[in-house]
Amino acid sequence: MTHPPRELVLSEGGRIAVLIVDGLGGLPLPGGGSELEQAEIPNLDALARRSSAGRLQLLPTGLTPGSGPGHLSLFGYDPMTLEFGRGLLEALGSDYPLSGGEVAARGNFCTLAPDGSITDRRAGRPPSEECVRLCELLAREVSLEGASLELLPGMEHRFTAVIGGAGLGARVNDNDPQIEGKEPLPFRGADDISSVTAELANSFFEQARAVLRGEERANGILLRGFSTRPALDPFIERFKLRAAGVAVYPMYRGAARLVGMDIIEPGVDLGEQLAAVERAMPDYDYFFIHTKPADAAGHSGDFDSKIAALEEVDRHIPTLEGLGFDVIAITGDHSTPCIRKEHSWHPVPLLIHSRYAIPVPEVTFDERGVLRGDLGVVRGPELMALLLAHADRLAKYGA
Amino acid sequence: MTHPPRELVLSEGGRIAVLIVDGLGGLPLPGGGSELEQAEIPNLDALARRSSAGRLQLLPTGLTPGSGPGHLSLFGYDPMTLEFGRGLLEALGSDYPLSGGEVAARGNFCTLAPDGSITDRRAGRPPSEECVRLCELLAREVSLEGASLELLPGMEHRFTAVIGGAGLGARVNDNDPQIEGKEPLPFRGADDISSVTAELANSFFEQARAVLRGEERANGILLRGFSTRPALDPFIERFKLRAAGVAVYPMYRGAARLVGMDIIEPGVDLGEQLAAVERAMPDYDYFFIHTKPADAAGHSGDFDSKIAALEEVDRHIPTLEGLGFDVIAITGDHSTPCIRKEHSWHPVPLLIHSRYAIPVPEVTFDERGVLRGDLGVVRGPELMALLLAHADRLAKYGA
Numbered sequence: 179m180t181h182p183p184r185e186l187v188l189s190e191g192g193r194i195a196v197l198i199v200d201g202l203g204g205l206p207l208p209g210g211g212s213e214l215e216q217a218e219i220p221n222l223d224a225l226a227r228r229s230s231a232g233r234l235q236l237l238p239t240g241l242t243p244g245s246g247p248g249h250l251s252l253f254g255y256d257p258m259t260l261e262f263g264r265g266l267l268e269a270l271g272s273d274y275p276l277s278g279g280e281v282a283a284r285g286n287f288c289t290l291a292p293d294g295s296i297t298d299r300r301a302g303r304p305p306s307e308e309c310v311r312l313c314e315l316l317a318r319e320v321s322l323e324g325a326s327l328e329l330l331p332g333m334e335h336r337f338t339a340v341i342g343g344a345g346l347g348a349r350v351n352d353n354d355p356q357i358e359g360k361e362p363l364p365f366r367g368a369d370d371i372s373s374v375t376a377e378l379a380n381s382f383f384e385q386a387r388a389v390l391r392g393e394e395r396a397n398g399i400l401l402r403g404f405s406t407r408p409a410l411d412p413f414i415e416r417f418k419l420r421a422a423g424v425a426v427y428p429m430y431r432g433a434a435r436l437v438g439m440d441i442i443e444p445g446v447d448l449g450e451q452l453a454a455v456e457r458a459m460p461d462y463d464y465f466f467i468h469t470k471p472a473d474a475a476g477h478s479g480d481f482d483s484k485i486a487a488l489e490e491v492d493r494h495i496p497t498l499e500g501l502g503f504d505v506i507a508i509t510g511d512h513s514t515p516c517i518r519k520e521h522s523w524h525p526v527p528l529l530i531h532s533r534y535a536i537p538v539p540e541v542t543f544d545e546r547g548v549l550r551g552d553l554g555v556v557r558g559p560e561l562m563a564l565l566l567a568h569a570d571r572l573a574k575y576g577a
Numbered sequence: 578m579t580h581p582p583r584e585l586v587l588s589e590g591g592r593i594a595v596l597i598v599d600g601l602g603g604l605p606l607p608g609g610g611s612e613l614e615q616a617e618i619p620n621l622d623a624l625a626r627r628s629s630a631g632r633l634q635l636l637p638t639g640l641t642p643g644s645g646p647g648h649l650s651l652f653g654y655d656p657m658t659l660e661f662g663r664g665l666l667e668a669l670g671s672d673y674p675l676s677g678g679e680v681a682a683r684g685n686f687c688t689l690a691p692d693g694s695i696t697d698r699r700a701g702r703p704p705s706e707e708c709v710r711l712c713e714l715l716a717r718e719v720s721l722e723g724a725s726l727e728l729l730p731g732m733e734h735r736f737t738a739v740i741g742g743a744g745l746g747a748r749v750n751d752n753d754p755q756i757e758g759k760e761p762l763p764f765r766g767a768d769d770i771s772s773v774t775a776e777l778a779n780s781f782f783e784q785a786r787a788v789l790r791g792e793e794r795a796n797g798i799l800l801r802g803f804s805t806r807p808a809l810d811p812f813i814e815r816f817k818l819r820a821a822g823v824a825v826y827p828m829y830r831g832a833a834r835l836v837g838m839d840i841i842e843p844g845v846d847l848g849e850q851l852a853a854v855e856r857a858m859p860d861y862d863y864f865f866i867h868t869k870p871a872d873a874a875g876h877s878g879d880f881d882s883k884i885a886a887l888e889e890v891d892r893h894i895p896t897l898e899g900l901g902f903d904v905i906a907i908t909g910d911h912s913t914p915c916i917r918k919e920h921s922w923h924p925v926p927l928l929i930h931s932r933y934a935i936p937v938p939e940v941t942f943d944e945r946g947v948l949r950g951d952l953g954v955v956r957g958p959e960l961m962a963l964l965l966a967h968a969d970r971l972a973k974y975g976a
Contacts, residue, residue: 206935212935238580238581238959239580239955239956239962239963240581240959240961240962240964241585241962241974242966242971242972242973242974244973244974244976245975248975257974257975258974264976517933520973521973523966524933524935545935546935549951
């Protein structure tokens with residue numbers, strides 16, 4: 179079911195800013211405080227005390243969101259029913275706006291022995307410049323019958339292959355056997371349109387082998403995670419919001435682009451992002467503002483640098499408040515506890531500030547402080563309905 | 578949808594112990610405390626303060642779970658979509674491992690008048706030894722064409738009949754008219770395979786009448802609740818956990834066996850159960866430990882003895898903690914408030930202890946104390962996903 183029902187969504191109303199602090203939530207050290215609890219975040223705490231507060235659960239209970247599903251959920255889509263393949267994510271992460279007719283796959287350069295078996299699945303991890311050269315070489319020499327081929331170089335041995343053409347399916351197996359000493363598998367399609375893609379991929383593989391024959395290590399390719407862009411109701415149609423994404427990292431610009439948001443040039447940090455928001459405010463009703471450093475610190479397990487990242491976010495809160503939005507929501511796309519060095523399933527602190535908030539004075543903006551708030555646990559795909567309601571953008575249901 | 582999605586479940590990870598205190602939850606006396614609130618349970622309170630805490634709701638809101646559905650829910654199955662007939666429950670309760678080809682029905686010995694009408698639906702409640710003799714007599718004398726017949730004696734007039742054979746359905750009516758003065762109804766099947774069963778049941782009824790002709794009171798049989806073992810994805814396949822049940826009462830061993838757990842000899846009380854768990858720990862990833870006395874006291878409405886049962890559980894908590902599990906969950910399969918002398922629909926206190934818990938210092942382990950915890954209300958079939966997550970046994974969803 180689409181939530182909220184589309185016929186209730188109004189095309190006029192207040193302006194909404196959603197600040198996503200990637201990896202916002204954390205966990206306490208044994209007997210101590212969490213990252214948020216130890217950080218000095220007076221502006222976030224004060225805003226939370228003047229807001230509705232609670233937690234946001236992006237996926238069904240116990241499931242840990244990857245960034246793709248986490249953001250789809252934030253944007254009001256059901257991440258459990260939408261396919262969001264690896265190839266798509268990689269294309270988005272390369273700032274490539276995959277179109278409906280294209281199939282993307284994640285690629286590795288690998289080393290093949292003369293008998294065709296894989297001796298190194300990562301071709302000795304070549305320098306990234308080398309990856310650029312290899313992608314350019316293949317793009318120049320390989321041609322696919324009736325289809326286009328784009329190669330987007332990544333870090334070291336990684337690239338993204340985008341095959342474009344009419345009637346291409348994505349139900350194609352990975353050719354990576356996931357073990358060295360074996361030959362890459364032939365590509366096969368699970369249905370008619372995917373068989374077309376599989377044939378093109380087999381042709382790409384054979385041509386690449388020929389073109390790369392003279393390379394010392396990167397003389398083969400492995401492709402996995404074939405995927406297309408899922409069919410989504412555009413954000414602007416579902417929520418009647420002119421929406422813009424302001425994210426420094428390509429992956430998150432890609433997620434915003436996927437649901438049809440415009441992309442605003444973000445600058446390099448949250449300060450510049452907020453300046454970009456201020457300039458673009460006349461043209462949009464909704465801003466998705468994404469900030470990454472807290473998540474990166476969580477992944478490295480560095481408590482002090484996660485605290486520093488959270489305190490840096492806190493310093494920008496007065497600026498955000500000063501922009502004059504009718505609704506400000508602050509939350510994350512998942513938790514990234516330092517003690518885990520990975521995402522986790524724990525719901526993420528959430529505040530929604532508007533004239534319709536129910537503030538609770540005992541709230542602080544951390545995992546335990548928001549338990550005292552009025553929102554309880556909000557499910558990810560419910561958030562948009564709440565934001566629209568707070569922005570006077572949802573009609574009453576029934577007379 | 579299966580929750581969690583099977584492809585996310587890892588086959589390696591931490592060890593999990595689930596202690597089910599049957600009938601754990603209760604209700605306050607007017608103006609006073611509940612059973613848990615009045616009990617002295619310092620170990621449970623201390624553990625709850627170092628754990629994630631909340632409540633577990635086994636069924637949809639307002640529904641009171643029987644023991645069968647309550648346990649299915651705890652084990653991660655949807656009790657609202659699984660048929661769990663009376664005959665199956667009785668067979669499991671008799672420690673009989675009903676197999677896929679067998680049909681079980683709950684039986685009563687009854688008294689029939691010479692004209693065939695029922696004069697006593699319970700045959701004067703014979704002593705249980707008499708029931709054993711009658712079952713042995715029937716088992717010796719009755720034979721069904723092309724099918725086997727097992728008779729499991731119960732208390733007083735009760736027994737369980739198990740008919741085994743190829744192609745037997747369970748959509749057979751009860752022959753008990755539920756009123757005295759009427760004749761037992763003929764058995765009829767609602768489909769082809771159930772008609773086979775009905776014919777066997779009619780033959781059993783007629784032969785039983787002949788064999789029991791000389792009995793003073795127990796000269797007839799009534800059968801109801803024909804049921805088969807539901808087709809379930811085995812627990813070990815769904816959750817990739819080598820699982821063992823350690824329950825003193827047969828019914829709960831049966832519930833564990835139904836989902837495919839191994840059964841460990843439990844001894845006679847929680848102390849011996851935990852000793853059995855310790856011995857079996859190297860061979861299993863998950864233990865279901867069931868303790869009954871609190872529920873029994875709730876059913877009898879005896880506040881003091883329910884408090885005593887809870888305090889007895891509390892004394893074993895340090896032993897449980899000492900076993901070295903990575904995840905300990907303590908909850909119940911339903912509430913059994915003394916003021917109700919029956920199960921109730923109220924969610925049951927729940928704690929989950931692991932390194933990923935979010936402890937709240939104000940929590941106590943009782944109906945009102947767990948409201949301060951971080952878990953809120955967890956739905957029964959979500960519990961397994963949470964336990965797997967806490968045991969590092971769930972992969973991230975999406976990249």
